[in-house]
Amino acid sequence: MNKISAVIKKNMLQEIKLNNGFTRNEISAHMHLRFPTVAKFTQALVNEGWIIESDAQDSSGGRKPRVLQINPKVVSGIGIDLGINSIRLVLCDLSGEISFRQEYKIKGSVPVVNQLKAIIKEVTGKFRKIAIKCIGIGSNGFVNYLSGRSIYSTHMAGLDDIPLKDIIEKEFGIYTAVDDISRVFAFAESQPGARAPKTDFVYIFLDSGIGCGIFLDGKLLRGDIGVSGEIGHIKVSDNGIRCGCGNTGCLETYASTISIVRQVKEAIAQGVHCSLSGKSGISIDDIIKAAREGDKLALSVMTEAAEHVGKVCANVLNIFGIKSIVIGGKLKEAGELVLGPVRRIVKEQSLGLLANETEIKASSLNDDGGAVGAGLLALNSLFDSGEIYKIKSIRGEK
C-alpha cells in the first residue's frame, strides 16, 4: 500500500466511522472522490476485513444502496471496571459484544495497580489469537481523563497521583484510556444501534460514589481541566457532615450506597425502630428490600437520598436544557423508590418549561456496563485519534 492510498483509506475509515455507516455515494460526495475511486478503495477495505456491507435501512425505491460499516469484530479491547471491592474485566468488540468476562476480588494486601497488571497479563496471555488492541479502564475516585492519571480515591488506597494510563501502556505496549467510572458507564449508555441518531443525555451514576457523564453532540463532555461531571461533590445541605473530598454537605454524603448504609446503621444504633435491627452486615440490598416492604427508617433514608439527587438533577436540567436524564448505578435497582422522589423534586425545583420536556428514566445497562463502556471508550478513541491506522496487523497471532 503506497502512502497516498494509505491516507485515502484512513480518511475513508474515519468518515465511515464518524457517520456510523456510509454508502459509496455518500463517501464520494463527502470526500470529493470519483465513484470508481471510491469503489476501488472500499473493495480493498472489505477484503482486508476493516469494513462490512449491509443493506441500507431505507430507500427511495429501486436497487438499495449498500451501507458500508466498520466491521465491529476487526479489533477487540479489554474493558475494566475498577471498583472499590472488585475488578470487573471484559473482552469486547466495537459493537460491545462480550467474548469473555471475569470478576476479581480486590486483595487489600497487594497494591491495586499490581493486581490490575496481573489480571491483564493473564487475559492477554489466554487470548493470544484475538487482536486485543487497546485497554480501557473506568476507575473509582477522581480521574483526569486528559492526563490519564488517577488523582485520588476517597474509598481505596493505592490510587493517589498514579499515571495509570502510562503505567499500563508501558507494561503492555497498547493504547490505554483511563476515565472515571461514571463516564465509562455513560459512554456505554451512548452506544446505540447502527445508524441510530445519538441523542443528548446526562447519565447520573448512583453507586458507592456519585458522578455523571454528560453526552452532547455525539460525545462525552470533557472539561478542559480533564475532570468533569463531579456532581457527587455538589453541596446539597448547609448542615451536612464532612465528605472524603474535604468539603461538607456533598451529595455523596447523603446518597451514595455507602452513605445510605451508614445513615441506617447510625439510626438503628440510636434506637430508631427498623426491621433490620440486630442484623449484622446490613447491605444496600437489605435496605432497598426493607424500604420496599414499608420499613419506615429505610424508606425515609432512601427518600431523602433521592430528594437530594433530585435537587442536583434540577440544577443539571436548568443548566443543560436536556431531554433525557438517565439514572444508573446500584441505586437504579430501587426503581420508583428513587425515580419517584427525583422526578418530584425536578418538577418542583427546575424551570417548568424544561421539566415538561425532559424524561427521567432508569438505565438498562447491567453490572458489566462500566467494563464494556471502558472497552468501547478505548476502542473508539483508537479510531478517533487515528491510532488504529498505525497498527500494522489487525489480526492476532495464528
Added chain:
Amino acid sequence: MNKISAVIKKNMLQEIKLNNGFTRNEISAHMHLRFPTVAKFTQALVNEGWIIESDAQDSSGGRKPRVLQINPKVVSGIGIDLGINSIRLVLCDLSGEISFRQEYKIKGSVPVVNQLKAIIKEVTGKFRKIAIKCIGIGSNGFVNYLSGRSIYSTHMAGLDDIPLKDIIEKEFGIYTAVDDISRVFAFAESQPGARAPKTDFVYIFLDSGIGCGIFLDGKLLRGDIGVSGEIGHIKVSDNGIRCGCGNTGCLETYASTISIVRQVKEAIAQGVHCSLSGKSGISIDDIIKAAREGDKLALSVMTEAAEHVGKVCANVLNIFGIKSIVIGGKLKEAGELVLGPVRRIVKEQSLGLLANETEIKASSLNDDGGAVGAGLLALNSLFDSGEIYKIKSIRGEK
C-alpha cells in the same frame, strides 16, 4: 459561475471560516485539491471581496505563506439587545467592528415587537448602501434558540409565546437569529483575535436577570430543548421568596440587580440604618457606591448576593471542570465586591482539585456587548449554516 465552481468556493469559504484563516497549502491539504486549483479559486474569492490576504503569524523561515481570511467587511448585520427598559442596536461586521449604534427607550404603550420592527426599519432605511444581511436579537426572558421563539419574560409584557425569529424574518426578508441575552453576551466574549485558540469558558451574566452562556469546543452549548444556561433559576435557599418563574429561592431572587435594589429598599423600610435612607429611586449604582463607601446594609446585601452566585459557580465548576469562569453584566462593575465572595465560596464548595485550576475574572465587554454578540451570532450562523452562499449580491444598493 457554474455549479461545481460554486460548490468548491462555498466549501473553501467554510474551511477558511472554520479554521479562522488558512494558507493555500492548508486549503489544498484539507480539501484534497491540487495547488493550482486552489490558487485559481482563492484568487476569484479575493477578487469578489469574500476573502483577504494577510501575513502568517509564524513561519519556519523563507518566504512567509500568506494567510487567507474571511473579509470581515464582506457582510454586516444588525445586533439588538432587547433589555427590559431599552433596546440597544448596533450595525457591525464579522470582526465585531461597530459602524452605527443607537439606544431606544422602550415605551410601555406600544407592543415591544412593534417597537423592534420600527427601529429595524429605520436603520435598514438609513443604511441602504451597506450589505445588511442578517439580524441577531438577544432578548431578556426565556428564549428557545432552536425554534426562535420568545417563551415569556418575567420582567416585561409582550414576549409571551412569540415566534420572534419568524416575525422579523418575514418582515425584513433576511436571516434572523434569536437567543437569550446571556448567551449573546457569551458569544461576544468568545470572539478572539485572528487565529487565536478559542478556549472553553462559562460566562455568568449578572444583571436584571441572571443566566449563563457555556462555550465549549468553539461553540455555545445548546441543550436539545433549545433553552439552556438558566442558572438564575437554580434554587439556592429553602427559605426564599417566590420568583417570577413560579418556584421559590431562585438565584435571581437574591442576586439580580432588581432583587438587590428590592432587598435594600425593604430593609430601609423596616428601619435598618443605611446611607441611602430617604433617597428616592435607589438604583443598583447607588447601592454599589454605598457598599464601596462602607455602608453596612449595602455591603451585606451585595455580599450575600455574591455568595449565592458563588454557590452556583461552584456547582458549574464541579460539573464542567472548566478553567475559566467570566463574570459579566451590570454586577461586574462592583469588581471585588462581587468577585471576592464568588471566589471564596467557589474555593469552599467546589472540589479543591478543580478550584485550584480555574480562574474567575470580570468580563471586559462593555454595554454594547449584548448587541454586538447578537449581531456576531447571526453573522456567524449565516456562514455556518451555509445561508450566506444563497445571497446573490454581497454588496448593498449603489
